[in-house]
Amino acid sequence: xxxxxxxxxxxxxxxxxxxxxxxxxxxxxxxxxxxxxxxxxxxxxxxxxxxxxxxxxxxxxxxxxxxxxxxxxxxxxxxxxxxxxxxxxxxxxxxxxxxxxxxxxxxxxxxxxxxxxxxxxxxxxxxxxxxxxxxxxxxxxxxxxxxxxxxxxxxxxxxxxxxxxxxxxxxxxxxxxxxxxxxxxxxxxxxxxxxxxxxxxxxxxxxxxxxxxxxxxxxxxxxxxxxxxxxxxxxxxxxxxxxxxxxxxxxxxxxxxxxxxxxxxxxxxxxxxxxxxxxxxxxxxxxxxxxxxxxxxxxxxxxxxxxxxxxxxxxxxxxxxxxxxxxxxxxxxxxx
Amino acid sequence: xxxxxxxxxxxxxxxxxxxxxxxxxxxxxxxxxxxxxxxxxxxxxxxxxxxxxxxxxxxxxxxxxxxxxxxxxxxxxxxxxxxxxxxxxxxxxxxxxxxxxxxxxxxxxxxxxxxxxxxxxxxxxxxxxxxxxxxxxxxxxxxxxxxxxxxxxxxxxxxxxxxxxxxxxxxxxxxxxxxxxxxxxxxxxxxxxxxxxxxxxxxxxxxxxxxxxxxxxxxxxxxxxxxxxxxxxxxxxxxxxxxxxxxxxxxxxxxxxxxxxxxxxxxxxxxxxxxxxxxxxxxxxxxxxxxxxxxxxxxxxxxxxxxxxxxxxxxxxxxxxxxxxxxxxxxxxxxxxxxxxxxxxxxxxxxxxxxxxxxxxxxxxxxxxxxxxxxxxxxxxxxxxxxxxxxxxxxxxxxxxxxxxxxxxxxxxxxxxxxxxxxxxxxxxxxxxxxxxxxxxxxxxxxxxxxxxxxxxxxxxxxxxxxxxxxxxxxxxxxxxxxxxxxxxxxxxxxxxxxxxxxxxxxxxxxxxxxxxxxxxxxxxxxxxxxxxxxxxxxxxxxxxxxxxxxxxxxxxxxxxxxxxxxxxxxxxxxxxxxxxxxxxxxxxxxxxxxxxxxxxxxxxxxxxxxxxxxxxxxxxxxxxxxxxxxxxxxxxxxxxxxxxxxx
Numbered sequence: 001x002x003x004x005x006x007x008x009x010x011x012x013x014x015x016x017x018x019x020x021x022x023x024x025x026x027x028x029x030x031x032x033x034x035x036x037x038x039x040x041x042x043x044x045x046x047x048x049x050x051x052x053x054x055x056x057x058x059x060x061x062x063x064x065x066x067x068x069x070x071x072x073x074x075x076x077x078x079x080x081x082x083x084x085x086x087x088x089x090x091x092x093x094x095x096x097x098x099x100x101x102x103x104x105x106x107x108x109x110x111x112x113x114x115x116x117x118x119x120x121x122x123x124x125x126x127x128x129x130x131x132x133x134x135x136x137x138x139x140x141x142x143x144x145x146x147x148x149x150x151x152x153x154x155x156x157x158x159x160x161x162x163x164x165x166x167x168x169x170x171x172x173x174x175x176x177x178x179x180x181x182x183x184x185x186x187x188x189x190x191x192x193x194x195x196x197x198x199x200x201x202x203x204x205x206x207x208x209x210x211x212x213x214x215x216x217x218x219x220x221x222x223x224x225x226x227x228x229x230x231x232x233x234x235x236x237x238x239x240x241x242x243x244x245x246x247x248x249x250x251x252x253x254x255x256x257x258x259x260x261x262x263x264x265x266x267x268x269x270x271x272x273x274x275x276x277x278x279x280x281x282x283x284x285x286x287x288x289x290x291x292x293x294x295x296x297x298x299x300x301x302x303x304x305x306x307x308x309x310x311x312x313x314x315x316x317x318x319x320x321x322x323x324x325x326x327x328x329x330x331x332x333x334x335x336x
Numbered sequence: 337x338x339x340x341x342x343x344x345x346x347x348x349x350x351x352x353x354x355x356x357x358x359x360x361x362x363x364x365x366x367x368x369x370x371x372x373x374x375x376x377x378x379x380x381x382x383x384x385x386x387x388x389x390x391x392x393x394x395x396x397x398x399x400x401x402x403x404x405x406x407x408x409x410x411x412x413x414x415x416x417x418x419x420x421x422x423x424x425x426x427x428x429x430x431x432x433x434x435x436x437x438x439x440x441x442x443x444x445x446x447x448x449x450x451x452x453x454x455x456x457x458x459x460x461x462x463x464x465x466x467x468x469x470x471x472x473x474x475x476x477x478x479x480x481x482x483x484x485x486x487x488x489x490x491x492x493x494x495x496x497x498x499x500x501x502x503x504x505x506x507x508x509x510x511x512x513x514x515x516x517x518x519x520x521x522x523x524x525x526x527x528x529x530x531x532x533x534x535x536x537x538x539x540x541x542x543x544x545x546x547x548x549x550x551x552x553x554x555x556x557x558x559x560x561x562x563x564x565x566x567x568x569x570x571x572x573x574x575x576x577x578x579x580x581x582x583x584x585x586x587x588x589x590x591x592x593x594x595x596x597x598x599x600x601x602x603x604x605x606x607x608x609x610x611x612x613x614x615x616x617x618x619x620x621x622x623x624x625x626x627x628x629x630x631x632x633x634x635x636x637x638x639x640x641x642x643x644x645x646x647x648x649x650x651x652x653x654x655x656x657x658x659x660x661x662x663x664x665x666x667x668x669x670x671x672x673x674x675x676x677x678x679x680x681x682x683x684x685x686x687x688x689x690x691x692x693x694x695x696x697x698x699x700x701x702x703x704x705x706x707x708x709x710x711x712x713x714x715x716x717x718x719x720x721x722x723x724x725x726x727x728x729x730x731x732x733x734x735x736x737x738x739x740x741x742x743x744x745x746x747x748x749x750x751x752x753x754x755x756x757x758x759x760x761x762x763x764x765x766x767x768x769x770x771x772x773x774x775x776x777x778x779x780x781x782x783x784x785x786x787x788x789x790x791x792x793x794x795x796x797x798x799x800x801x802x803x804x805x806x807x808x809x810x811x812x813x814x815x816x817x818x819x820x821x822x823x824x825x826x827x828x829x830x831x832x833x834x835x836x837x838x839x840x841x842x843x844x845x846x847x848x849x850x851x852x853x854x855x856x857x858x859x860x861x862x863x864x865x866x867x868x869x870x871x872x873x874x875x876x877x878x879x880x881x882x883x884x885x886x887x888x889x890x891x892x893x894x895x896x897x898x899x900x901x902x903x904x905x906x907x908x909x910x911x912x913x914x915x916x917x918x919x920x921x922x923x924x925x926x927x928x929x930x931x932x933x934x935x936x937x938x939x940x941x942x943x944x945x946x947x948x949x950x951x952x953x954x955x956x957x958x959x960x961x962x963x964x965x966x967x968x969x970x971x972x973x974x975x976x977x978x979x980x981x982x983x984x
Contacts, residue, residue: 109421109422109423109424110363110424306422307422307423309410309417309420310407310411310418310421313401313403314402323423323425324423326400330400330426
């Protein structure tokens with residue numbers, strides 16, 4: 001997932017012009033960069049997971065790792081989002097969210113866009129309609145509410161308990177950002193499921209595959225997670241993971257997130273962490289559950305290690321990022 | 337319609353302009369330096385989709401790699417590891433093209449965004465403005481070669497009005513030696529011109545000065561062609577045949593026995609004519625052979641006096657011991673001696689306003705000419721020349737001066753060009769347009785050095801020749817060292833493979849680095865062309881000339897070595913009459929001096945009589961064969977006469 005920062009674009013200007021027509025009190029926000037969440041709802045955490053390869057979590061040297069090993073991945077999936085505060089209406093934030101996702105297929109060692117499903121690109125206005133003057137006339141009715149060229153997402157709908165969000169501008173802004181996040185996830189899942197339905201080759205997915213039951217159950221969807229906000233190890237297992245050397249993986253364990261699909265997972269050290277942070281070059285790999293986790297984890301680990309060349313530089317996350325994912329992000333940056 | 341092969345891109349740092357644009361292509365696209373492309377604009381202007389034609393002048397390739405060090409790190413410092421990467425980095429092929437033409441031409445705007453297509457044959461014609469002279473009613477196109485890119489193969493035409501006048505004229509070729517570019521290109525272009533020059537524009541011929549090697553000596557002999565050449569000939573609508581009408585001219589060697597040319601093999605002598613001049617012809621161009629210090633007003637006046645009053649006239653003067661009729665250098669020397677003798681006797685310092693020192697100096701210089709130009713200048717005054725006044729259409733006249741001393745070369749060049757010019761001015765040369773080909777312009781028209789007679793003549797042709805129909809095709813290795821007014825007046829310029837040092841001179845700064853690199857690596861048979869209709873240089877491929885190359889010719893027809901006088905006479909006369917034999921020649925010439933025999937030979941070759949034997953024999957003075965003495969014997973006296981006072 002990429003959160004980019006860029007100067008105001010033509011879409012932002014078009015959106016604010018439109019809003020000014022319908023919301024006379026709206027004012028444009030100039031020079032707003034792309035927004036990220038200022039805080040997360042949950043804290044960094046350690047969670048114990050069920051070991052499915054052996055009794056205890058241990059370091060395993062991935063066998064047959066050579067300079068000439070090949071990768072079984074046939075394509076790479078990634079999504080991006082841009083969240084921009086384009087205006088305010090008496091303090092109420094007006095957010096333009098751009099989400100995109102694409103599958104880049106490897107053909108003759110070069111990456112091209114998957115022909116069966118075009119890349120997804122959506123631009124939506126994220127508005128807390130409860131706190132704005134009625135726009136029903138302009139929006140029309142139904143779930144596909146449109147405002148001019150933009151679809152509108154209401155960020156002020158009540159939660160499960162029926163409570164509306166606070167009118168605090170920061171709360172409303174964070175609600176908008178989370179809504180854009182979800183939209184990007186939805187686009188990625190849509191493409192992942194379409195890929196798995198065709199069953200052509202394993203797909204390298206940037207992030208977790210647990211959101212989509214289809215992806216989580218498919219042998220062709222492999223999730224590679226670069227961020228470790230949640231570590232699925234505790235105690236001695238944690239020391240084992242942070243102590244992994246280059247080319248080593250952890251034992252396979254099962255991840256069962258709440259309201260998501262269960263998958264098998266393991267940690268893999270892609271680069272030598274000597275002199276770096278303990279999480280340097282460390283990724284967590286997810287795959288669908290299977291009967292032979294050891295062989296499968298070794299095979300997929302070799303593929304992931306093979307994808308470390310060429311380097312994903314100049315991206316700052318190059319220690320964990322594969323070049324295919326960087327290519328997908330650059331592609332999405334170009335089209336969005 | 338073909339598929340687009342590129343897209344226009346423009347950034348603030350690299351914007352498109354009315355004369356330049358940028359586009360990218362797929363990695364495997366057939367675009368390269370020199371490729372002609374067409375851009376279709378996205379938005380109509382005045383109801384017309386704009387089309388922009390351009391030629392690729394620069395190319396860039398790069399990846400998303402920010403620093404070379406990243407690649408080193410990514411492959412652990414081992415270059416061989418790079419080939420094992422499962423993915424190739426994203427890579428771009430970005431090209432810069434120079435605009436050839438925009439349609440509509442007004443208003444002239446920066447190139448718009450749009451798709452880029454490989455130019456097809458029709459596009460090439462429009463891009464290079466060839467449509468204006470290939471249309472019905474004009475038809476002045478002269479094929480120069482074929483442009484190739486991707487699947488496109490388009491004939492490139494030069495406009496005859498801009499190659500041979502009157503709009504512009506002259507052609508200059510530059511290229512390193514030894515790559516069969518300069519001479520081959522001229523041979524090919526002459527063949528193309530002879531085939532395609534419009535009939536309604538009149539007749540055309542060429543005079544080629546062969547200044548080095550045997551390359552121009554076998555233009556009438558078939559050469560070896562490959563299939564690819566034959567295909568090019570067919571595409572260019574020119575028959576792959578040697579020139580049908582070629583005439584060779586060469587002076588004799590210093591001994592006067594054999595022609596001083598690579599083409600003096602007996603099998604090829606039928607269209608080789610000796611080039612010999614007498615005193616009158618040489619004196620008109622004495623300036624060519626005299627250096628700047630020799631020629632002053634006084635010397636000039638004396639030469640003029642001699643030409644006007646002495647040569648070919650019966651000249652008498654009280655100072656002289658006898659009447660003189662000066663027809664040769666020998667006669668002239670006798671005349672000089674008589675004048676100087678008379679002045680000495682009279683103890684005078686001047687004669688007829690000419691100072692004795694001037695007379696002595698001119699005697700010295702002029703007498704020397706027959707030695708310096710031996711073989712060309714005859715003492716006898718016999719003249720064998722180019723057929724001024726009866727030049728024939730589509731004929732090549734080759735003057736072989738390759739083996740001559742520099743002085744003789746200069747004299748030949750100066751006199752022939754002057755005569756050509758005179759006849760063209762009078763419109764009585766025999767043809768309306770004449771191409772003069774001169775190689776080694778670095779030598780004959782250098783940018784620096786003394787202002788020689790030959791350089792002045794070349795400048796004169798370059799600047800005024802097109803009005804007369806006199807067109808200069810010139811060639812050299814280093815264009816930068818040729819006089820600027822000669823190359824500057826060449827409407828059309830061809831470039832073969834170039835020397836990198838030459839390319840680094842300021843004259844080539846207008847070319848992009850990529851174009852210069854391509855010029856430095858051109859293959860045989862490739863040329864870069866600049867022509868008044870083309871706003872940018874174009875690369876073409878031309879076929880190998882359908883004539884025998886110099887090396888092959890000199891192997892198949894070896895140059896004749898030194899021969900005896902009899903053999904030389906036999907060799908010269910047998911093309912006129914194959915029945916002539918060596919014994920016959922020996923019998924006829926046995927009693928005469930070498931000078932007399934050579935004079936008879938020259939007269940016969942000049943006259944080309946029907947009965948060669950009779951004509952040749954008639955050139956010798958009558959010699960009554962010696963006979964035994966037949967003094968009548970006195971009758972013997974039988975007895976003394978009577979009354980003889982002395983009798984016994």
